[in-house]
Each structure stands twice: as structure tokens, then as C-alpha cells.
Amino acid sequence: MRIFRILIAKPGLDGHDRGAKVVAHALRDAGFEVIYTGLRQTPEQIVRTALQEDVDLIGLSILSGAHLQLSKKVIDLMKKEGIEHIPVFVGGIIPPDDVPQLLQMGVKRVFGPGTPLSKIVEEVKSILQEGVASTGGS
Amino acid sequence: MYDKEFLNSLSKKVKEWEEQLQAELKKFPERSERFGSRSGIEIRRVYTPLDLQNTDYLNDLGMPGEYPFTRGVQRTMYRGRFWTMRQYAGFGTAEETNKRFKYLLQQGQTGLSVAFDLPTQMGYDSDHPLAQGEVGRVGVAVDSLRDIEILFDSIPLKDVSTSMTINSTAAILLGMYAVTAQKQGANIGELRGTIQNDVLKEYIARGTYIFPPQPSMKIITDIFEFCSKNMPKWNTISISGYHIREAGANAVQELAFTFCDGIAYVDAAIKSGLDPNVFGKQLSFFFAAHNNFLEEIAKFRAARRIWARIMKERFKVTNPEALKLRFHTQTGGSTLTAQQPLNNIVRVALQALAAVLGGTQSLHTNSFDEALGLPTEESVQVALRTQQIIAYESGVADTVDPLAGSFVIETLTNEIENRVWEYIEKVDSLGGMVRAIETGYVQKEIHNSAYEQQLAVEKKEQIVVGVNAFQTDQEHQLKNILKVDPSVEERQVIALKKLRKERDNDAVRSALKNLKQAAKNGENIVPYVFDAVSVYATLGEITDTLRDVFGEYTESMIL
Amino acid sequence: MDHKTLAKLITQIENNPELAPEIVGRFPEHQSKVIGFTGSPGVGKSSLIDRVIRWIRNKDLSVAVVAIDPSSPFSKGAFLGDRIRMRDHFVDEKVFIRSMASRGALGGLCDAVFDVVNLLEASGFDYVLVETVGVGQSEVEISNLADLTVLVLSPGLGDDVQMLKAGVMEIADLYVVNKSDLPESDTLYTQLLAFISLAGKSEEQLCKTSSHTLDGVQELVEKIEKLWQFFHDNGTLRHRRKKRTQHHAEHILRKMIQQVMYSIGDYQVEDPYEFVELALSKLCKIHSKNGQGGGI
Numbered sequence: 001m002r003i004f005r006i007l008i009a010k011p012g013l014d015g016h017d018r019g020a021k022v023v024a025h026a027l028r029d030a031g032f033e034v035i036y037t038g039l040r041q042t043p044e045q046i047v048r049t050a051l052q053e054d055v056d057l058i059g060l061s062i063l064s065g066a067h068l069q070l071s072k073k074v075i076d077l078m079k080k081e082g083i084e085h086i087p088v089f090v091g092g093i094i095p096p097d098d099v100p101q102l103l104q105m106g107v108k109r110v111f112g113p114g115t116p117l118s119k120i121v122e123e124v125k126s127i128l129q130e131g132v133a134s135t136g137g138s
Numbered sequence: 139m140y141d142k143e144f145l146n147s148l149s150k151k152v153k154e155w156e157e158q159l160q161a162e163l164k165k166f167p168e169r170s171e172r173f174g175s176r177s178g179i180e181i182r183r184v185y186t187p188l189d190l191q192n193t194d195y196l197n198d199l200g201m202p203g204e205y206p207f208t209r210g211v212q213r214t215m216y217r218g219r220f221w222t223m224r225q226y227a228g229f230g231t232a233e234e235t236n237k238r239f240k241y242l243l244q245q246g247q248t249g250l251s252v253a254f255d256l257p258t259q260m261g262y263d264s265d266h267p268l269a270q271g272e273v274g275r276v277g278v279a280v281d282s283l284r285d286i287e288i289l290f291d292s293i294p295l296k297d298v299s300t301s302m303t304i305n306s307t308a309a310i311l312l313g314m315y316a317v318t319a320q321k322q323g324a325n326i327g328e329l330r331g332t333i334q335n336d337v338l339k340e341y342i343a344r345g346t347y348i349f350p351p352q353p354s355m356k357i358i359t360d361i362f363e364f365c366s367k368n369m370p371k372w373n374t375i376s377i378s379g380y381h382i383r384e385a386g387a388n389a390v391q392e393l394a395f396t397f398c399d400g401i402a403y404v405d406a407a408i409k410s411g412l413d414p415n416v417f418g419k420q421l422s423f424f425f426a427a428h429n430n431f432l433e434e435i436a437k438f439r440a441a442r443r444i445w446a447r448i449m450k451e452r453f454k455v456t457n458p459e460a461l462k463l464r465f466h467t468q469t470g471g472s473t474l475t476a477q478q479p480l481n482n483i484v485r486v487a488l489q490a491l492a493a494v495l496g497g498t499q500s501l502h503t504n505s506f507d508e509a510l511g512l513p514t515e516e517s518v519q520v521a522l523r524t525q526q527i528i529a530y531e532s533g534v535a536d537t538v539d540p541l542a543g544s545f546v547i548e549t550l551t552n553e554i555e556n557r558v559w560e561y562i563e564k565v566d567s568l569g570g571m572v573r574a575i576e577t578g579y580v581q582k583e584i585h586n587s588a589y590e591q592q593l594a595v596e597k598k599e600q601i602v603v604g605v606n607a608f609q610t611d612q613e614h615q616l617k618n619i620l621k622v623d624p625s626v627e628e629r630q631v632i633a634l635k636k637l638r639k640e641r642d643n644d645a646v647r648s649a650l651k652n653l654k655q656a657a658k659n660g661e662n663i664v665p666y667v668f669d670a671v672s673v674y675a676t677l678g679e680i681t682d683t684l685r686d687v688f689g690e691y692t693e694s695m696i697l
Numbered sequence: 698m699d700h701k702t703l704a705k706l707i708t709q710i711e712n713n714p715e716l717a718p719e720i721v722g723r724f725p726e727h728q729s730k731v732i733g734f735t736g737s738p739g740v741g742k743s744s745l746i747d748r749v750i751r752w753i754r755n756k757d758l759s760v761a762v763v764a765i766d767p768s769s770p771f772s773k774g775a776f777l778g779d780r781i782r783m784r785d786h787f788v789d790e791k792v793f794i795r796s797m798a799s800r801g802a803l804g805g806l807c808d809a810v811f812d813v814v815n816l817l818e819a820s821g822f823d824y825v826l827v828e829t830v831g832v833g834q835s836e837v838e839i840s841n842l843a844d845l846t847v848l849v850l851s852p853g854l855g856d857d858v859q860m861l862k863a864g865v866m867e868i869a870d871l872y873v874v875n876k877s878d879l880p881e882s883d884t885l886y887t888q889l890l891a892f893i894s895l896a897g898k899s900e901e902q903l904c905k906t907s908s909h910t911l912d913g914v915q916e917l918v919e920k921i922e923k924l925w926q927f928f929h930d931n932g933t934l935r936h937r938r939k940k941r942t943q944h945h946a947e948h949i950l951r952k953m954i955q956q957v958m959y960s961i962g963d964y965q966v967e968d969p970y971e972f973v974e975l976a977l978s979k980l981c982k983i984h985s986k987n988g989q990g991g992g993i
Contacts, residue, residue, distance in 0.1 A: 005708075037784070054707065
């Protein structure tokens with residue numbers, strides 16, 4: 001039986017992990033295996049973790065305002081490691097103006113403040129279904 | 139507080155009233171079967187003197203300015219002087235923040251509060267790889283004494299009181315501040331202000347820890363000792379419930395874990411030979427004001443009473459000044475919504491009012507746009523005006539502790555106190571706060587509370603206006619969101635490189651060497667930090683020196 | 698093998714265990730030192746493993762870590778957070794860390810872990826470290842998987858020797874008092890000494906570590922190496938590997954039985970013996986259809 005594995009990571013220096021943990025908890029309760037890397041991960045550490053854990057999805061939680069730089073770095077490194085097919089979502093304090101830029105970078109979904117957990121879980125399921133459909137579900 | 143005969147007749151009356159009510163309830167049921175807050179305290183239909191029959195006015199409330207200080211730490215409270223209106227501010231470079239400070243002082247603000255960027259809080263210089271993208275973003279970037287000199291340029295430090303939200307690197311920033319003041323001609327013994335310096339809550343809620351708990355506690359007691367001798371007017375710590383609350387704790391947990399932290403600091407200081415009658419005067423606290431108006435007011439009142447009792451009964455403190463819980467309040471950042479942001483002005487006003495009715499010593503009101511980004515000058519002004527309206531127009535500041543004696547407020551104050559004691563006992567039984575943190579107990583309690591709260595919002599058991607009720611199709615988009623100039627990092631790095639070239643590098647090396655030796659020997663490191671700072675050793679260099687000796691902490695992850 | 702390929706193969710084994718013999722069979726045989734670490738939550742296993750990795754890496758040897766955490770019996774989801782403590786090694790090409798959820802296995806160890814460890818051995822790592830949290834049966838199970846087992850204890854967590862569940866104390870080859878910088882650690886150490894002499898074990902099997910001050914970590918690694926070599930030379934290792942194969946087989950069988958029972962359906966038991974007959978005949982049919990692979 002296939003169980004999806006999701007990486008929840010906090011790049012950058014900010015120490016506010018309430019959102020990341022609550023989302024991780026909700027995903028676990030929705031039946032996913034959630035790998036949590038803790039605070040202050042460099043993009044290199046996040047990408048290596050994603051690769052070794054062979055995750056199906058990566059969620060980045062960023063509240064410090066450095067989301068554009070950090071997301072770009074993660075996505076660039078994923079390309080370098082050949083795992084750019086893994087979908088990425090970003091959550092945190094993201095000004096609406098920055099959302100198009102993130103999406104253009106290749107981020108699949110952006111969850112701003114106040115996004116209900118049920119919506120995040122639903123969207124995660126739909127991203128994973130898209131993935132399964134496109135690869136034929138290995 | 140009432141005589142027996144009166145209570146007996148009242149008890150009969152209340153029973154009758156309840157009986158008559160039953161018929162009415164069948165016709166007009168109430169909105170909910172149960173009313174209450176996130177802290178688990180049930181709010182009853184009505185409160186009467188019966189609820190206060192075990193409350194003893196003199197013992198449990200007392201007069202303002204007297205033990206147990208439930209009614210306030212001063213006799214005249216705001217009739218003498220309003221609370222300090224202190225807006226947390228800082229972004230970009232020292233020059234920019236200096237301008238914002240001068241603007242705020244000119245607008246009538248009475249104290250400064252410095253926000254530092256994350257690299258500064260984590261002990262990294264602006265050119266450290268981990269600092270990339272973070273320089274000047276959530277606060278001002280500080281690499282060396284030079285930045286602090288610029289930050290307070292033409293602000294006379296002997297006249298203002300300055301609060302610095304800095305924890306793991308507090309000794310370094312305190313050093314930079316003190317040396318800058320000295321250069322302005324001030325005597326450091328006269329300086330007034332606060333460093334947050336509360337590292338225990340970093341492990342459980344805010345995340346900007348560097349060293350493991352034991353050496354962190356050592357640095358904190360070093361600061362207590364140094365300041366009680368050299369900077370007696372300085373608040374050496376701001377024991378913070380704010381971040382614990384923001385991380386998801388309820389009102390009871392906020393007080394309980396804050397006091398457990400406080401107990402750990404006092405214990406550590408006593409163990410290192412300090413007298414709580416002396417350093418106790420320099421402890422201050424920091425709480426959040428959230429939306430549940432009555433509970434928040436009760437929380438602040440209970441807080442004063444609990445701390446006074448802890449200091450008197452547990453630590454045998456006799457100096458009344460060292461029994462007083464003085465606190466700063468900030469309105470709850472996590473209660474702000476990105477949806478319909480103007481509603482936040484109303485939330486902030488209610489929260490600020492609760493803080494004032496609860497007897498706060500200083501107050502930060504959040505700006506309405508903070509769920510979306512850093513506040514603009516306009517939104518900061520509205521936030522400050524909110525405080526001024528409460529102070530000058532509402533009249534609530536004209537009498538001391540105006541809600542005392544309210545049946546509901548006094549009952550809630552008692553209930554909160556009882557629940558806090560239960561938590562304190564639990565943490566004691568786990569071997570104290572440092573151990574409770576190391577095993578993850580506290581983190582788990584807070585996380586569970588955060589998760590439950592989120593689920594309550596999702597199930598609409600808890601209504602958040604504009605988020606899960608009364609939504610509008612058209613989102614009010616704020617046009618004006620403050621953007622930090624992306625060139626800040628580059629400018630900061632250039633200035634840092636220049637500094638490293640121009641300063642006396644031999645003096646820096648020798649100061650760092652001395653610091654390392656002192657840290658290894660278990661000496662008080664504060665004077666050595668001051669020496670290093672004054673020869674322009676950078677924040678990163680000083681922190682790295684200490685990292686070498688103390689090591690780094692990794693969180694324990696429990697869910 | 699590069700980490701990406703290895704990671705993908707592990708996922709395949711986790712999701713489809715019947716593929717394991719073929720996948721592992723692609724690689725030449727290679728034996729790693731398989732070391733199990735177990736102990737109650739909060740004793741600092743992950744931090745200690747982090748330090749052990751550092752020592753292994755100082756000798757320029759390669760290491761794989763499998764960290765197992767329980768799955769939720771309700772949602773089947775899991776929260777895997779042990780990596781946090783090993784973050785310094787994330788970008789090291791010679792360190793491979795993989796988190797696994799127990800996925801409802803009866804014994805507390807996931808069924809796939811035997812095959813995953815086989816694969817990691819076959820991919821040529823010098824060391825394979827397996828970490829299990831000491832709840833359920835996993836701390837006993839680990840001794841059926843590892844060449845040698847390290848039981849990590851720490852003072853103040855209810856780890857008093859008398860309080861430990863029967864069976865847990867006996868399984869270990871090495872006993873570690875972690876967080877030895879804490880004042881109460883001496884009491885625990887004394888208790889352990891008494892236990893060890895009663896159990897007829899050697900004092901050599903006991904050591905003190907502090908992942909904070911790094912005290913004792915080198916000693917622990919040296920003891921691990923020495924004991925492994927001793928087991929290797931005196932034949933214990935061969936015996937234990939046989940035991941591991943047997944337990945692996947038991948896991949596979951148990952899973953097959955579970956699945957057959959599941960396919961028959963809940964509460965269909967009128968007569969238990971008839972039920973067994975039915976299950977056995979189903980098992981035989983499946984087995985003859987699938988051949989040796991064993992999956993359903």
C-alpha cells in the first residue's frame with residue numbers, strides 16, 4: 001500500500017514554528033507520513049532531506065519575509081539534484097503581491113495567514129493526485 | 139468579603155431565580171450550552187457575591203501598591219503617570235530605524251523599543267551564509283558597536299528608556315548600548331531600559347536560542363550580577379509570556395509557563411549567590427493581550443498576585459519592591475487577520491483596553507497590517523493613537539483598578555490563579571522548568587493547545603470575524619505594504635567589511651581571547667563582552683567565541 | 698549507489714515488500730555493522746547517534762541511519778522528527794538518513810525494515826544504525842535485527858532499572874547512561890552496575906555519555922567496534938544473523954496471515970479450526986500463484 005510522504009521544512013532563521021507544526025499535525029492526522037526537519041534549515045539541508053527521504057511533496061514555512069530568496073534557492077537546488085518534479089508549497093506571512101512570483105518560480109500553492117487546515121489538506125491531496133496521474137502512479 | 143447571614147439569604151434568592159429561569163430557557167434557549175474561553179474556564183450565566191465568599195479582600199486583593207498587588211503595583215497608578223507607550227520598531231539599517239525612532243518620539247511616544255533582525259538575534263554577522271535574505275528584515279541589522287552608535291544618533295540615552303527584544307545575544311547588545319551611552323557622556327548607572335534576555339521561552343516558543351539551556355542560564359545570571367552592581371536601574375530580564383501565548387498557549391498556560399521560567403531564573407540566580415531582595419527589583423515581565431476581554435483583565439490581575447506570592451512564599455523575599463510584578467504588554471499578533479485588515483484596529487483597541495484595565499506598565503499596540511507585512515508609518519500611527527485615545531479620552535485611567543470587585547472579574551482572577559498553581563506543581567514534579575523543556579513537556583502542551591485552537595476555528599466553535607464568518611467576496615487589499623529595501627543587505631555587508639579593515643584588529647583578537655578564557659573558567663563574561671564590543675568586535679565574532687565554548691542547542695521535536 | 702536511487706528503492710520496498718528479494722539481489726553481497734539503538738522517548742538517542750555518526754565520519758567510514766517512529770493507529774499517518782538532531786550530516790555524501798514509520802506492524806518494527814537494512818548493507822555502507830523509540834515491542838524486536846544493540850538510558854525519565862519492562866533490560870549488549878552531566882546520573886549508573894553483575898554481564902558493557910559535552914562518545918564507539926569484532930570472531934555474529942533471517946521470515950509470514958485473515962473478513966469465525974483450514978488453503982493458493990516472492 002502506498003502512503004505519501006511529506007517534508008515540512010523551515011528554511012531561514014525565523015523561530016516561529018507554530019504554523020509548521022500545526023500543519024504537520026493536521027497532515028499526520030490526514031494519514032500522511034510527515035518528516036519534519038525543525039528550525040533553521042539551509043536550502044541544501046532541505047533538498048538533501050527531500051532526496052534521501054524520497055518525499056512526494058515539500059512544504060516550506062517562512063514567516064521572516066525572506067520567502068522569495070529562500071524558495072528560489074530551494075527550487076534551484078532541487079533542479080541541480082534532479083528532483084524538481086517534487087511539488088513544493090509555501091506557507092507563512094506572504095504578501096499577496098509576492099504570490100505570482102512564487103508561482104512563476106515553480107511553487108505549486110501558496111497558503112497565506114488564515115488558510116484553514118482543511119483547505120491545506122485538500123490541496124495537498126489534489127497536488128499529490130495530479131502527481132500520481134502524471135507519472136502513472138509508481 | 140460578605141457576612142454569613144447575607145450570603146444565606148442571597149443563596150436562597152439565587153436558587154429561586156434559577157428555578158424561574160428554567161421555564162424561560164425552554165422558550166428562549168441560550169446561544170450555546172457552554173460558554174468559555176480557550177483556557178478551559180467555564181463562564182457562568184451570572185456571578186454574585188456567592189462566588190466570592192472565600193475571597194478575603196485584604197489578603198487576596200489589598201490596596202493598590204500593597205501586597206499581593208492584585209490591584210496594581212503603584213498606589214496612584216495612571217493618575218500619576220500613564221503607562222509607557224512603547225512601539226516595537228526596527229527594520230533595515232540603523233540609519234532608517236534611527237529616523238523611525240525620531241518620528242515616534244516626535245509623535246508623543248515615551249519610550250523606545252528596538253526590534254532586531256534575525257541574524258542579530260541569532261549571533262550571525264550580516265555576511266554569514268545563514269543571514270542571506272534575512273538582513274534588516276524583521277528588525278534592524280546590527281553587526282557592531284558602529285551600528286548602535288548610528289541607531290541612537292542624537293537620541294540622548296540618559297533621558298529615554300529603551301527596551302531591546304534580544305535574548306541569546308543580549309549581553310552583546312547591552313554592551314553596545316552601554317558603551318554608546320558612555321560615549322554620549324552618560325553614566326551607565328543612570329540608564330533605564332530592558333533587555334528581554336529570557337532564553338527559556340526561546341526553547342519553547344520563539345526559537346532564537348543559540349546555546350544549550352545550562353550555559354544560557356549562566357549567561358543570564360552573569361547579566362543579573364553585573365547589572366545589580368553597575369546598572370541598577372536597568373531591567374535585566376523581561377520574562378515573557380507573550381511568545382508562549384503567540385505559539386498557541388491559552389491564558390492560563392501563558393502565566394503558568396512564564397512563572398515557571400521566572401522560578402528557574404530566580405533559582406539559578408540564588409544558586410550563584412545573588413540576593414533575590416536585590417535582583418528581584420530588576421525582573422520585569424511581558425504578556426500578551428488577546429481578545430477575550432474579561433479573561434485577559436483577570437489574567438493580568440492574577441499574574442501580579444501569583445508572582446508576589448511566589449517571591450514571598452517560595453523565595454522568602456521581604457523587600458516589597460522585589461515582590462512587585464511589573465509588566466509590558468503587547469496586543470496579540472496572532473489574533474490579527476489578513477482578511478479585512480481594518481478590523482484589526484478594533485481588535486487592537488479592545489486588547490489594549492484590557493491591558494490598561496489590567497494595570498500594565500507599558501504597552502505596544504500592533505498595527506492593523508501586521509498579518510501582511512511590516513507596519514507602515516500610517517498604520518503605526520493608528521496603533522499609537524489607539525493608546526492615546528484610551529489614555530486621554532476614555533476615562534478608564536482616572537481611577538485605580540476600576541474593575542476590582544466585579545463578581546466576574548474577581549472570580550476569573552481566582553480561577554486563573556488556581557489553574558496556574560496546578561501547572562507550576564506539575565512542572566516542579568518534572569524536576570523544574572529546564573528539565574520540563576528538555577523532555578519536551580512544555581512544548582507539547584503548547585502545541586496541543588495551538589492545534590486544538592486551530593480545529594476550534596475550523597469547526598466554527600470559535601468565530602473569527604472575516605475569517606470563518608462574515609467573509610466578504612472582495613478582499614480588502616492593502617495597497618501600501620512596507621517593503622524592505624533589498625539593497626540593505628549589500629550596504630550592511632559593505633559597511634561590515636570596511637569596519638573589519640579599519641578597526642584595531644590586534645585589540646579585537648586579544649579581547650576575544652580574554653572572553654574565551656573567561657567563559658571557559660566560568661567567570662562572569664559580561665565585562666569581557668563589554669571590552670570586546672568597545673573595540674568593535676562584531677556580534678558574530680563574539681557569539682562564535684562563545685559557541686566554541688558552550689556548544690549549540692538542537693530542539694527536541696515532540697508532537 | 699547515489700542517494701537518490703537508494704531512496705527510491707527504499708520507497709519501493711516500503712510500498713511493495715514482495716519486490717525486495719529482486720531489488721536486494723541486484724547488488725553484490727556486503728556486510729555492514731548493523732547497530733541498534735533503543736530507549737525511552739527523551740533519553741537523547743538521536744543526539745547520541747548524531748555524535749556517533751561524527752566519530753564514524755572522522756574515520757572516513759560511511760554510515761546509513763534508519764530512524765523508526767510509530768504510525769498513528771487511527772490515521773495511519775506518522776510524524777517523523779528524529780532527523781532534526783542529525784542535521785549536521787544532511788549534506789554529507791557518506792551519510793544517508795532515512796525516517797521510517799512503523800506502519801502498524803505488530804512488533805513495533807515495520808515489516809520493511811529487514812529488507813531496507815539488507816538493501817543498505819548491500820549498498821556498501823560500513824555502518825547501518827537503526828534507531829527505534831522504546832515503546833511497544835520495538836525495543837525487544839531491535840535485538841532480532843541488529844548485530845548488537847545499545848540500550849540508551851537517562852536519569853530522571855522513569856528509567857530506574859526496577860521500573861523497566863521485563864525483557865528490555867536483558868536484550869542489550871551495551872548499556873549507556875546518557876546525559877551523564879546531570880547530577881542524578883550517578884544513581885542510575887550504580888543501579889545498572891548492580892543489574893549487570895546480577896545478570897552475569899560484564900562491566901565493560903556499561904558506559905556513560907553526554908551528547909552535550911561529548912564525554913564518553915568515543916568510548917562508546919570503541920566499545921561498539923570491539924564488541925562487534927568479538928562477536929564476529931567467536932561466531933555470535935553468524936548466529937545472530939541466522940536469528941535475524943528467522944525473524945524476518947516470521948514477519949513475512951505474519952503479514953501474510955494478517956492479510957489472509959483480512960481478506961476473509963471480520964467476525965467470520967464460527968469455528969476457529971475451520972477458519973484456520975480456510976486460511977491455510979487460501980495461503981497455499983496465493984503462494985503457488987505468486988511463487989517464492991511471498992506477497993499478496
